[in-house]
Amino acid sequence: MRTTLSIAGVAAFIFLLATIPFSITITEGNLVIDFQVILFYVKDYVASIGNGEIFHYQVGKSGTYNLLADLPPYFLTSLQYLTLSGFITICMSMLVSAWSSKSKREWVKDIIGFLGTLPDFILILFLQLGVVFIYQSTGFKIAKVASRSADENAFLLPLITLTLIPTIYLIRTLSERTYDVLAEDYILSAKAKGLKKRHIYMHHVIRNVLPYLKADLHKVIAIMMSNLFIVEYLFNVRGLTTLLFGGTMYQYNLVVNTLFSLVLLYLLIYWLLRLLILIMERVFAHG
Known part of the structure; x- marks a missing residue:
């Protein structure tokens, strides 16, 4: 029942969100919501499911394409x-948080904190300028600054941008949790017994930090998804968000279908990362 209500709630939110450009107007300084317009577009979308028109979208004045194929x-x-x-985010954050929780090098933590404050577009600008500077100085092209076509998507810089901010968030969160776990009595007992640090981390610390990682997984994916919009736009990557901001006219069915696809993408990423955490639990926690 709870799952059904959640699905219905998400669907209703998507339908409402997609109608905002049509249903909300400002009249004499007042915000007016036209609920009849909302019902019209929702009914039209549902009615067009049977004939398949919801999967047709227009590019330009004459080009009509099938969304199922594209x-x-x-x-x-x-x-x-x-x-x-x-x-990469999960693996890097687990490794770095384990190190930073016992490190006394405050300047490293300051750098991590500074990088965490950088907006996405500033980070992208620095990365692109860095690649251009290295190319002009050495003649060596280490990465593409943007995608030329769907077959030649930029890879390294978008991946760094998508990874860095959620990784820093997790490092700061998991470092605190790791520090707390290391102060627990059972860890002190394990140290007193002469167990090696590697054994303690692999079979005691990681096992008690992973639940916090699972609890923060939705936040991490939300950060990544929000970054995805900026990354695909600024690096000209042909991803899902291109359908929303690809220069086509606003089309209700296209926006709704793309938003549903983004929800599906979110769920797939969530369960793939949960699978990775499960593997880590099997490998490290139960060694």
């Missing part, structure tokens, strides 16, 4: 970037 490549591109960045 959507998979866009979806898989976004899935690839998010999956890789998610795996």
